[in-house]
Amino acid sequence: MAVGTGDMVLTALLGSCVGIGIIWRRKKRCALAHCLLAEAPAGDSGIDVRYVSNAVPALLRGLGARPEDYAELEVVAAGGASLFDRVQSPLRVGERNIVAFERAMQSYGLRVVHQLTGGSLGSRITLHCATLVYETKRLQSS
Template structure:
């Protein structure tokens, strides 16, 4: 997509308030001056220098954007790969919606994309008995690769796939990301 096409694509989003971000949201934890916000399914959040953003992922994909030059971080918690219609508002229900939404919220233009690092996590196969048609985790991974590539964004780190959930944590103060696997319980492993 050319720069002009990308700019036109961004203008499709409405400026109305959407449920992706609540400026008055209460952090789930606070340590000293740092606040930790949980990013729920279908939501995105852009963090300030004192924020920590966190998502609990199964088959969903978490996409973190780190813009060190501007001191901004963003996190999207994507449920599904592709929107059936072009998105008209900001959000992260779909990977195809989340990538341009995060870039817009962070105030990045095409010339800035080379300065933004990307971390992708999640996309686990949480239902191993299902056919390939229902492997939403892999479909989310594929969509993330596709839409990040379309926007010319470079993935710095990815921990995707497998059969476990993950926690993705973005520390906006240090611009560091931590991905932690969530171990299956002994009972879940026995029945799998």
């Protein structure tokens, strides 16, 4: 997870992981988390941002956003691909990550302005902090 300002560029390469980006135009800040799994295990301290359930509140804290600021935030997401045949990998990690992301957006009342999730190919998400522009892209299969 990273919070950026100025000339920083935040990026993540994703497979079944989900990249969650938040842009706060008024404050000229952006933040990005690369989440490996959906839900933190019971008893988790809440600081391990590899989990979607922990990453969203951590992103909000990192940006310094309070509930009254949430309407100003723009969320972008990518990833959550199913890279393996379901017969070989019945875990459906990508699907679970997408569901956890969508649940978190609803729970916090955050507005998703762009989402490139699912599919069978990896993806990349990039946030340009200087211009507050985001990019998402599917990766080519080899």
